[in-house]
Amino acid sequence: MSQTTPSSVPSPAAVAAPQPAATLLLVDDEANILSSLRRLFRPEGYRVLTAESGDEALELIAAEPVDMVVSDMRMPGMNGAQLLARIREAYPDTVRILLTGYADIGSTIDAINKGEIYRYVAKPWDDNDLRLLVREALEGRRLRHENQRLSDMLAAQNEQLRQFNTELEAKVKARTLALSEALANTDKANKELKQAYTTTVRVFCELVESRGGLMTGHGRRVADLARSLGRLLGVGDADQQTLVLAGLLHDLGKIGLPDELLDKPFTQLRPEERGALMTHPVRAESLLMGVRPLAEAAKIIRSHHEHYDGTGYPDGLAGLAIPRLARILAVANAFDSLQLGTMVGRTLSPRDALAYIESNRGKRYDPEVVDAMIAIGAHDSAEVPSPDQRLRVGQLTVGMTLARDLVHAEGYLLLSRGFVVDQQIIEQLARLERNEGRPLHVYVLKNGGAA
Structure with missing residues (x-):
């Protein structure tokens, strides 16, 4: 030996x-x-x-x-x-x-x-083949251990949420006893309970997005757009809150999947990769169903990849059989994913993303929700001054003037309206775009004049 x-x-x-x-x-x-x-x-x-x-x-x-x-x-x-x-x-x-x-x-x-x-x-x-075989086998073992570690961590956080839920229920019960037994006050208490969970849900959202890449900021953008669509469609306050929770957590089931799988466009995935990715709505639902205030959001997440014509997954639902909030979330998720390039193999502008959604009206997406999305898109377009143009970082040239504030996906200001671009700024923005793995769009004045 x-x-x-x-x-x-x-x-x-x-x-x-x-x-x-x-x-x-x-x-x-x-x-x-x-x-x-x-x-x-x-x-x-x-x-x-x-x-x-x-x-x-x-x-x-x-x-x-x-x-x-x-x-x-x-x-x-x-x-x-x-x-x-x-x-x-x-x-x-x-x-x-x-x-x-x-x-x-x-x-x-x-x-x-x-x-x-x-x-x-x-x-x-063959020495090279044997070396590669051993390396791949050990890497597969490491990934299995890492997936188990993430699952254990998520289970522990679910237990914390359950404990938090128990504590909040006790507080709500004590307060309800002191209030009128009127139904309006009971509804108000339930709404406050859901709002108290928003902070905790955002922690989960940060966990999903902590891997960086294209997922950074995606959940928050989808949640905001879903709420706007719901409001336009006359969805009540409670259901709007459910839409926000579902939007923030709709990718929770992707925890544990390899980074290269998450960053690859869906249309370019191999069959076995599609199969792995298509499990994430059901996995997210199973992770959230045990948390009572998130049970409704979990049902919406399960169905947000169903298609209006019945060709979606995981259950092949069609038309009105798909929960209405899931139909709304599907459009919000598609609009942002198309701009990230994770659906059709290339990044689309907001206008092209909206055109793609409109072309799938009654196929992938609920016609009523598509009409609401078009209304929001038209409203946003009306707010953009006509002299502005939307450019990628690689299209910027020295001397261009920003027509709008450039705000990071996480909410902080990068450059203010009226800033004149120089070569150093272009290089810094290009580096930021590469590091974050997603396109950065800048609005500038077409005529190059003052903002």
């Missing part, structure tokens, strides 16, 4: 994101094979343990945690299939890879069935 450790000089990746080195256990009765594998994996920064038999491997893994076992098939005494089967029973979280010759196909099938191995590799192996 021998043990090697990585060089004492950390790699740049380790400096950027310090993590414990993954531990590999290599098992083979041939010393030269173990030496070759050790040389192959030492530069990767792994902590490498070696064993020359199945019994020796079981003693090692019992003494200290091991992330992955790479075992040869043919060994005296306990073969690789038997070893990996025993490791699966005792240490199911350990990744298992089998090295096998072409003559061992029957034993390999036995290892797959009993040991539930991650992959088998034919000998002689």
Whole structure:
């Protein structure tokens, strides 16, 4: 038995994101094979343990945690299939890879069935392929652990919300006893209870958007637009509050999904990626249903990807069978997502996004809600002075004058109306756009005159 450790000089990746080195256990009765594998994996920064038999491997893994076992098939005494089967029973979280010759196909099938191995590799192996296989397997294991950690954290916060709910209910009950039993006062107390939850919900929204990228500010914009649409459509105050909560939390089910999956346009996803992404409305509903004041918002979130013609998901609802608030949220979400470029593979201007929604009137979207969206869009357009033009950062030139305040998605002022753009400002805005991963639009005067 021998043990090697990585060089004492950390790699740049380790400096950027310090993590414990993954531990590999290599098992083979041939010393030269173990030496070759050790040389192959030492530069990767792994902590490498070696064993020359199945019994020796079981003693090692019992003494200290091991992330992955790479075992040869043919060994005296306990073969690789038997070893990996025993490791699966005792240490199911350990990744298992089998090295096998072409003559061992029957034993390999036995290892797959009993040991539930991650992959088998034919000998002689290709060094680059084996390195990549081990790296991908360990990364998959890390992602599973991270997803579990996020789920546990979310469950703990749900429990905090439940406790908060219990405390608020006690306060509301005490206050209601002191008030008139009139129905109007009861409704008022319920409304105050929902408003008290808004702050907590915003914490959840920050959790969703804390990963940065295209999701930053998306929930708040969708919530604001959904409330405006609801108000225009005559939705009551209580339902407007539900729309706000649903808008803030509609992407909660995306927690745990890979960043590259969230930033890729839906039309460019592979079938398996679409399948993973399409689970997020149901997952968000399941996370929120246990919190009584958010139960209605959870139902709306479940249905906000249903299409008016029945082609949406997750339930294939159509027309008036889709909850009305979900039909409103769907349009608000689409309008912002189209401008982010997460729906059709390119970023659209507000005008083009509105045209896309109008073209899907009665197909994807409720005609009544689309008409309200058009009314809001026409109103916004009427408020924009005709000499203004909306540009991307890459279209700015030195000397242009801002026609409107440039406000960050999080609400703070970047540049004020009337500011004259210079080269340094253009470079700073371009850097901000790259860092945040979403387009930045600037309104300037067409004639270049004073604002």
